[in-house]
Amino acid sequence: MVSLRSVVAISSTAIRLTALILLRWIPGQPFGPLVFTSLVVYLSSLFPLIREEQSDETRREKGRPRPTKSKPASDSAKPADSALKTLLTGVPSARSPLWTWTTVIINVVLALLTLDFLIRGFVLYPTTHATFARIGYISPTTANLVFREPDLARLPLVVSYQDIASQSPEKWVEEGIIYKLDNSTDFTATVTLKNLKPSTHYRYALSNNQSGTFLTAPKPGSPEANRLSFVTSSCLKPNFPYNLLRHPLRVPGIEQMTEALAKLPALLRPSFMLFLGDFIYIDVPIRFGLSMSHYRSEYRRIYSSPSWNSGAPDHRAIDLPWIHTLDDHEIQNDWAKGNKTAPYPAAADPFIHYHVKGNPPVPKTPFAPSDNVTYFAFNHGPASFFMLDTRTYRTEPSHENSTILGHAQLQSLLTYISTPEPPGTLWKIISSSVPFTKNWHVGTADTWGGFTNERTKVFEAMWHAERTLNLRIILLSGDRHEFAATRFPDPALALPQSQLQPNTPGRGLHEFCVGPLSMFYLPVRTYRQTDYEDVLVKYVPEGNSKFGLINIAEEVEDLEPKSSAPVPVRNSVLTYSLYVDGAVVWKYRLFVPLDRDEAGLASLSDYERALRLPPGRVVEDQIVDHWGAVVGDAAGRIPEVFKSVVEMGIGYYDYLTDRVQRA
Structure with missing residues (x-):
């Protein structure tokens, strides 16, 4: 039979361990209930044990002989030993009531901190009166403005904008007037600012005192269209790792990113954020409900975070255009039940109003009714983008006919991949909320690793496009709270095994998977190369805040810098910079040569055409394994x-x- 002392020691240890994990390591669902359950067991066992200890001590005192002068040291050592044991185990000591109550207070405080983390934001910040305005997708002549105003006394809302360079009060252009907002859209609306000039800084203003700035996209074919900078990440949770003194809605990762981007030179300032899912965590660390109102409230809480306005006024995160894809925690963990099953309809409602309405247009050939599409495509400077939705249309993984995209989206993607781009567009960038690589060995079925047949079909189309379209394809993904760069060599290259070993840059399709922007990371390493199809380039699990800065520009590079006679070649160069906790730790470069004759391309073999794209190159690596x-x-x-x-x-x-x- 387990003694009371063992029950107290085990429950006390459980309180401390689970509270530490929840508040500082992983805010998982089981840990909150475990803290409170362990506290109940601890307190219900503690007081009977205290009475038992006091009775035993009284009996010992009555039967103890009077101490002699030769044994003071031994008696004084026992209380100290007992105090240390009490503090470490939580087991009370009749000799040390001070330390007994100290350890009780420690355990109760840990439970109170857990309670504060779980409910303070939800209870004290219902955000029903939240007001914000942000820019979504931007083109050379338009910008999507998303805003929320629940105070109907402020209606009608006048939306205006002006060219910042003009700085003239009479130069404000009235885009429109909003006469009605209601609960059907959670009091949100989207207005498209039109008739803008390319590569121009604008300021927008609403009559409810919301305002901000943005930069339009460059005109295709212009010198500005030769370069592009943007950031990408996924996964954010307010006030994690937990800090009692921090505002419960602050997002440390957004603030670190804002500070890091503010230090960049003007040419490298990002044009937008490509955010690849898990913008909210409806089910972590605790789910308060499944209704539409619960999902809406989570979006409002994120947009009510003071982190959006942190830093210098001209470098606010809210002024960076954000473009969004959907992932599982905006619905339910590892969601794979389609778009009709509950709770998807309730989850999709705020995602549409807060994100889809501000996103880019759907592809030219969506192969589905355009009002039922949540995948997007757009061009910006030297790159075109296809943003996949890997949640809405997927079926259960790991079956012969499993699909992660659904038939319509798959056909739209294959059409996009095979379609030539206009002159000057040298990069096709395909984003997915989950990784393409199957090198992750925990949760593999939730990634493209659970849909290998469809993955093979998509990869074959990509390899063929790289051989024939004079461009390069880059894959971006999120979901995992780790960073990994992976390459998928074209089988036509027939690369030797020496070029397919882990931690080697080289040829092939490249995927950069990054996250979280602000969330936990796993010290347990779950990513490993197991074959020669998915080649590990770099793996970085550490860091509560990670994002990638992607810069594309024309440069002259020696593609074979180690050769005896390197030849400078003009390239469109993509540089991927990995930021961990606000600092650059790794950089990688990929190239598309610009000075080459494509006239005889059709006569080349698959091998010769595949060789036209140079291998990738690591240009900075500050990661040191320990x-x-x-x-x-x-582990x-x-x-x-x-x-x-x-x-x-x-x-x-x-x-x-x-x-x-x-x-």
Whole structure:
């Protein structure tokens, strides 16, 4: 039978361990209830144990002989030992009531901090009166303005804009007047600012005192269209890691990103944020409901964060255009039940009003009714973009006919991949909320690794496009709270195994998966290369805040810098810079040569055409592996080893059963 002392020690340890994990490491669903359950067990066992300890101490005192002068040191040492044991285990000591109550207070305070983390933002900031305005998709002549105004006394709302360079009060242009806002859209609306000039800084203003700035996209074919800078990330949760003194809606990662971007030279300032899902966490660390109002309130809380306006007035995060894709935590963890099953309809409502309405247009050939499409396509400078929705149309993974895109979206993507781009557009950038690589060995089925047949079909189209369209395809993804760069070599290259080893830059389609912008990360390493199809370029799991800065510009580069006679070549160069906790830690470059004759392209073999794109190159690497990497890698292999042991045991059991039946 378990003694009271053991129950108190175990429950006290559980309070401290689970509270630490929840508040500083992983805000998972089980940990909050475990803290409070352990506290109930601890307190209900503590007081009977205190009475028992006091009774035992009283009996010992009555039967103890009078101490002699030769033993003072021994008696004085016991209370100190008891105090340390009490503080560490939570077990009370009749000799040290001060330390007994100190350890009780520690455990109660940890539970109160847990409660504060779970409910302070939800209870104190319902944000029903939240007001904000932000810019979404921008083109050379338009900009989508999304705003919310629940105070109907401020209607009608007048929306205006002006060229910042003019600085003249009479130069304001009235775009429109909003006469009606209601609960059907959660009091949000989207207005498209039109008749803008390319590559021009504008200021917008609403009559409810909301205002901001933005820069329009360059005109195709102009010198400004040769370059582009933007940022990408995924996954954010306010006030994590938890800080009692921090505003519960502050998002540390947004503030770190804003500070880092403000230090960049003007040419490298990003034109937009490509945010790849998990903008809200409806189910982490606790789900308060499944109704549409609960989903709406989570969006309002994020947009009510003071982090959007942190930093210098001319570098606010709210002034950076954000473009969004959908992922599982905006619906439910690992969602794969389509767009009709609850809670998807309730989850989709605020995503449409807050994000889709401000997003780019749907592809020219969506292969579905355009009012039912949540995947997007657009051009900006030297790149074209296709933003996938890998949640709305997917089926259950790991079946022969599983689909992550659905038929209409897959056909639209394949059409996009095979369509030539206009002159000057040298990069096709395809974004997915989940990784393409199957190198992640935890949650693999939730990624493209659970839809390998469809992945193969898409990759074959991409490899063919790179050989024939004089451009390069880049894959961007999120979801994982880690960074990984992976390349997928074209089989036509027939690369030797020496060029397919882990941690090697080189040729192939490249994927950059990054996250979280502000959330937990796993010290357990779950990403490993297991074959020569998905080649590990770089893996960085550490960091509560990670984002990628992508810069495309024309430069003259020596594509073979180690050769005896390097030849400078004019290229369109894509530089990927990984930021971890606000600092650049890794840079990688990819090239599209510009000075080359395409006249004889049709006569080349697949191998010769595939070789036209130079290998990638690491230009900066400040990541240093330490002993934690070895431990993390070993811990990450435990589930795989356990699975292998179970499968081996089942196989051995089947073998023995078969032998018995034969006998």
